[in-house]
Amino acid sequence: xxxxxxxxxxxxxxxxxxxxxxxxxxxxxxxxxxxxxxxxxxxxxxxxxxxxxxxxxxxxxxxxxxxxxxxxxxxxxxxxxxxxxxxxxxxxxxxxxxxxxxxxxxxxxxxxxxxxxxxxxxxxxxxxxxxxxxxxxxxxxxxxxxxxxxxxxxxxxxxxxxxxxxxxxxxxxxxxxxxxxxxxxxxxxxxxxxxxxxxxxxxxxxxxxxxxxxxxxxxxxxxxxxxxxxxxxxxxxxxxxxxxxxxxxxxxxxxxxxxxxxxxxxxxxxxxxxxxxxxxxxxxxxxxxxxxxxxxxxxxxxxxxxxxxxxxxxxxxxxxxxxxxxxxxxxxxxxxxxxxxxxxxxxxxxxxxxxxxxxxxxxxxxxxxxxxxxxxxxxxxxxxxxxxxxxxxxxxxxxxxxxxxxxxxxxxxxxxxxxxxxxxxxxxxxxxxxxxxxxxxxxxxxxxxxxxxxxxxxxxxxxxxxxxxxxxxxxxxxxxxxxxxxxxxxxxxxxxxxxxxxxxxxxxxxxxxxxxxxxxxxxxxxxxxxxxxxxxxxxxxxxxxxxxxxxxxxxxxxxxxxxxxxxxxxxxxxxxxxxxxxxxxxxxxxxxxxxxxxxxxxxxxxxxxxxxxxxxxxxxxxxxxxxxxxxxxxxxxxxxxxxxxxxxxxxxxxxxxxxxxxxxxxxxxxxxxxxxxxxxxxxxxxxxxxxxxxxxxxxxxxxxxxxxxxxxxxxxxxxxxxxx
Numbered sequence: 001x002x003x004x005x006x007x008x009x010x011x012x013x014x015x016x017x018x019x020x021x022x023x024x025x026x027x028x029x030x031x032x033x034x035x036x037x038x039x040x041x042x043x044x045x046x047x048x049x050x051x052x053x054x055x056x057x058x059x060x061x062x063x064x065x066x067x068x069x070x071x072x073x074x075x076x077x078x079x080x081x082x083x084x085x086x087x088x089x090x091x092x093x094x095x096x097x098x099x100x101x102x103x104x105x106x107x108x109x110x111x112x113x114x115x116x117x118x119x120x121x122x123x124x125x126x127x128x129x130x131x132x133x134x135x136x137x138x139x140x141x142x143x144x145x146x147x148x149x150x151x152x153x154x155x156x157x158x159x160x161x162x163x164x165x166x167x168x169x170x171x172x173x174x175x176x177x178x179x180x181x182x183x184x185x186x187x188x189x190x191x192x193x194x195x196x197x198x199x200x201x202x203x204x205x206x207x208x209x210x211x212x213x214x215x216x217x218x219x220x221x222x223x224x225x226x227x228x229x230x231x232x233x234x235x236x237x238x239x240x241x242x243x244x245x246x247x248x249x250x251x252x253x254x255x256x257x258x259x260x261x262x263x264x265x266x267x268x269x270x271x272x273x274x275x276x277x278x279x280x281x282x283x284x285x286x287x288x289x290x291x292x293x294x295x296x297x298x299x300x301x302x303x304x305x306x307x308x309x310x311x312x313x314x315x316x317x318x319x320x321x322x323x324x325x326x327x328x329x330x331x332x333x334x335x336x337x338x339x340x341x342x343x344x345x346x347x348x349x350x351x352x353x354x355x356x357x358x359x360x361x362x363x364x365x366x367x368x369x370x371x372x373x374x375x376x377x378x379x380x381x382x383x384x385x386x387x388x389x390x391x392x393x394x395x396x397x398x399x400x401x402x403x404x405x406x407x408x409x410x411x412x413x414x415x416x417x418x419x420x421x422x423x424x425x426x427x428x429x430x431x432x433x434x435x436x437x438x439x440x441x442x443x444x445x446x447x448x449x450x451x452x453x454x455x456x457x458x459x460x461x462x463x464x465x466x467x468x469x470x471x472x473x474x475x476x477x478x479x480x481x482x483x484x485x486x487x488x489x490x491x492x493x494x495x496x497x498x499x500x501x502x503x504x505x506x507x508x509x510x511x512x513x514x515x516x517x518x519x520x521x522x523x524x525x526x527x528x529x530x531x532x533x534x535x536x537x538x539x540x541x542x543x544x545x546x547x548x549x550x551x552x553x554x555x556x557x558x559x560x561x562x563x564x565x566x567x568x569x570x571x572x573x574x575x576x577x578x579x580x581x582x583x584x585x586x587x588x589x590x591x592x593x594x595x596x597x598x599x600x601x602x603x604x605x606x607x608x609x610x611x612x613x614x615x616x617x618x619x620x621x622x623x624x625x626x627x628x629x630x631x632x633x634x635x636x637x638x639x640x641x642x643x644x645x646x647x648x649x650x651x652x653x654x655x656x657x658x659x660x661x662x663x664x665x666x667x668x669x670x671x672x673x674x675x676x677x678x679x680x681x682x683x684x685x686x687x688x689x690x691x692x693x694x695x696x697x698x699x700x701x702x703x704x705x706x707x708x709x710x711x712x713x714x715x716x717x718x719x720x721x722x723x724x
Contacts, residue, residue, distance in 0.1 A: 012121070013063040019123040020059035025052050026131035033139030155209060155235075156192060160250075160262055169214035169252040171261070177205040183371045184305045193264070194250070198242055199305075200268040208236045214252040222247040222263075222667045223654065244268050247667055260675050263668055274303040274370045274379040279344070281384065288351070288388040295349040295386050299366045301379070306340035306371040313347055317354060318361040321390075325413060330354070340371070351386075359390035378430065414571045417447050417551075421560040421567060437558035444555030447567070451548040454574070458542060537577055544573035626652035631690040634673075637680045646674055649690075660693050 028051025036044035155173035163170055176194050180186040181201045196204070208229065210217065217229040217236050223246065229236035245268045249261045279298035286295075301307045313332040320326050336343030345366060356362050364384045369376040420443050428436055547570035554563035626648040633645045650670055657663040669686040676682060707715060 009066060012066045016063050016066065016121055017056070017059045019121070019128075020062065021052065021055050023124060023128050023131065024055040024059075026128075026135040028052055028055070030135035030138040033135075034142045036142070154190075155207060156190075159193070163255075163258055165258070167212065168258060169210045169212055169217075169254050171208060171250055171252075172211045173209040175207040177207070179203040179205070181373065183373045195264050195266070197267040197269060200242060200244070200270050202242045202268075204240050204242055204266070206236075206238045208250065209234060210236065210252055214254050216253040218251055219248050220251050222664070222671075242266060242268050245664055247664055247671075260671070263671050265664060265668070267664075271370070271372050271377065272304050273377050274301055274307055274368050276301050276366060276368055276379050276381040278381055278384065280346075284382060285385045285387065288356075288386060293351055295351060295362070295364075296346070297349065297364055297366075297384065298344065298346045299381055300342065300344050301336070301366075301368040302342050303370045304341070307336065307343045308369045308371060308376070309336055309343070310334065311336060311343075311345050311366055311368040313345075314365045314367065315349070315354065316363040316365075317356060318363065319357070319359070321359065325416065328355070334366070343368075356386075356388060358388050360388050362386040362388075414450060414548075414567065414574055417443060417450065418564065418567045418571065420446075421555065421564055425560045425564070440555050440558045440560050443560065444552050444563075447548060447552040447555055447563075451545055451552060454541060454548070454577075455545055458538065458545065540573050540576045544570045544577065547573065625694075627690045627694045631687055631694060634683045634687040634690070637683060640677050641673060641683070643674070646670055665689065666693070 028048050031051065032044040032048035034044075035047055155175045158171040158174045160171040174194055176191040176196055177188065178191060178196055178198045179188040179202060180199045184199050186199065194206075198204070206219065206229070208217070213231075213234070219227040219229065219238055219240075221227075227238050227240055229238045231237075246266050247263055248266065249263050251261065255261075277300045279300055280296055297313070299311075301311065311334050313334050315330045315332065317328045317330075318325055319328070332347065334345040334347055336345050338344050345368075349362075349364070351362070354362065362385070364386070366381040367378060368380075369378050421440075424436070424439050424443065431439070547566045550566035551563040551570060554560070554566070626645070630641075630645045630649040633639075633641050650667070653660065653663060653666060653670075660666060666686075666689050669682070669689050672679065672682040673686050
């Protein structure tokens with residue numbers, strides 16, 4: 001009897017499970033029918049399967065209510081002759097008393113005489129029929145609804161010309177369905193023609209119909225790629241992901257020998273990198289004011305499709321001065337406000353919580369990402385600097401104390417230049433080439449400022465700063481206690497660079513040549529008169545300046561990797577100079593050789609024979625690049641263009657596609673001339689495009705042919721040492 005009860009429970013549960021699944025399955029089936037038309041069959045099938053599986057799980061959980069107590073209650077309620085003793089049927093006889101065993105036997109006899117009723121719950125046929133009728137109406141409406149603009153399913157008439165020869169397959173109907181990436185938020189749509197402009201990464205689907213039907217068809221692209229069209233009934237289909245702009249045409253089998261079909265263009269719209277604008281503060285370098293405890297920041301990030309809701313604010317605290325600078329970095333996450341394409345990020349920084357003190361610099365930079373999938377693009381804001389000025393009465397010792405501190409430590413340190421160059425080199429792959437060169441050039445400017453500052457101790461003049469002419473004491477306001485050495489009427493005054501400027505211009509202008517040199521001549525050429533350091537330290541500093549020259553050269557050219565070895569060497573020499581303790585100033589004038597005025601501006605042309613200059617070397621026609629040869633060949637409309645020139649031009653264009661502003665336009669122009677060589681407007685259009693891509697003539701004068709015998713004698717004489 002126990003097994004019979006178990007079988008009855010299993011039967012009831014299966015019946016209830018099937019009924020509930022049958023009742024609820026109409027809803028996912030209706031949704032799947034709509035998605036079959038609106039999206040894709042694969043998505044519709046997946047939705048229907050997942051919906052039915054979810055319904056089965058929920059129905060199974062509800063059938064757990066049909067358990068043994070439920071079975072006993074149902075038997076007692078439907079069979080009054082069981083005397084409410086149905087529970088005895090499920091109990092083993094050994095565990096019952098004699099009276100209970102007697103009652104159990106009576107109940108079994110009554111069930112054998114009249115079987116137990118069917119305990120299965122009837123299905124709600126009325127509700128099942130209503131839901132399935134509604135689902136059928138929804139599916140029929142979705143499948144039979146006439147096509148609208150932007151929905152796949154309707155073919156548009158083709159504008160391809162009909163071949164004059166009968167029986168040649170030609171395109172009669174077409175549809176190009178464009179499905180942009182989901183992150184762009186652009187809905188899928190149909191293009192009115194086979195030309196399209198779509199975001200990069202869009203999925204393109206072609207549906208074409210030919211008359212008569214060809215044996216095969218394909219999409220042929222300008223770079224040689226082919227996509228075979230697959231036949232589906234009376235239509236031909238193909239798909240492709242748009243990665244870059246391209247040209248293509250539809251080619252059907254059996255059209256050999258016919259004029260080429262129309263060339264179509266697909267333009268891939270690249271996702272632009274986000275732009276970050278600083279709203280507050282209004283300057284890149286700010287100073288802490290009296291009583292300021294917080295630093296408000298505000299940024300605005302823009303993107304063509306969208307910015308992620310959160311951004312990263314990187315804070316760098318620079319502490320120390322000179323070569324002893326310590327950095328501490330922190331990262332904060334900011335939540336943006338506003339629309340996805342233009343979000344605003346703001347923060348109010350607590351200076352005390354960040355550990356900022358007198359003499360420190362706080363640098364803030366915001367990093368945002370766009371919503372491009374699967375690889376978001378990143379953009380960074382300009383660095384904002386908050387400076388807490390140190391006590392102006394404080395002075396440094398050693399080499400730093402010889403110069404007034406007017407430049408911040410952030411730009412004054414050779415070590416900081418190395419750190420900036422290394423950081424820029426790590427970002428080379430993520431930065432545009434133009435931006436990379438600009439940042440490298442900015443670091444090179446800092447290297448130049450540092451080189452000029454150290455160069456003052458070797459007597460080098462500041463670049464780009466004109467020196468005023470020497471004047472007398474009455475004009476320039478010199479006094480006996482102005483810091484200059486007024487030793488007589490023609491004594492020299494030290495200008496801090498080792499210059500010797502006369503205090504009396506009148507007395508030095510008319511007199512002996514030595515007095516003129518003493519009054520107006522600079523002493524930079526004399527090593528001992530132009531330095532504040534001992535010879536060994538001066539030599540070390542000279543080596544440091546030479547390394548700075550090389551570092552600056554490569555940084556200004558956009559090669560920080562080549563500049564780093566020289567920057568490291570310069571830092572090593574600067575450390576050696578800072579350890580020097582012996583400093584003195586030599587005050588002796590230079591001993592310049594006298595100038596022989598009789599050899600200048602004499603106009604004597606004895607021994608110089610006149611000779612005619614040779615002709616300039618002109619490049620051979622065969623050595624000219626392909627655009628130049630094709631441009632020359634297209635000059636005469638009456639002469640057919642050579643196919644070899646077009647082939648060479650097309651090969652050159654494929655290898656130099658990135659250098660041409662609009663390579664696809666040039667490819668299309670070449671195709672037009674190749675398809676109709678007698679088309680004069682086509683030739684002129686191609687020739688105009690070639691002019692813009694042809695190599696420009698060099699700006700410098702071309703080198704002439706090698707020197708003749710007279711010229712070689714002249715060059716040899718220039719290399720000889722003059723007699724002493």
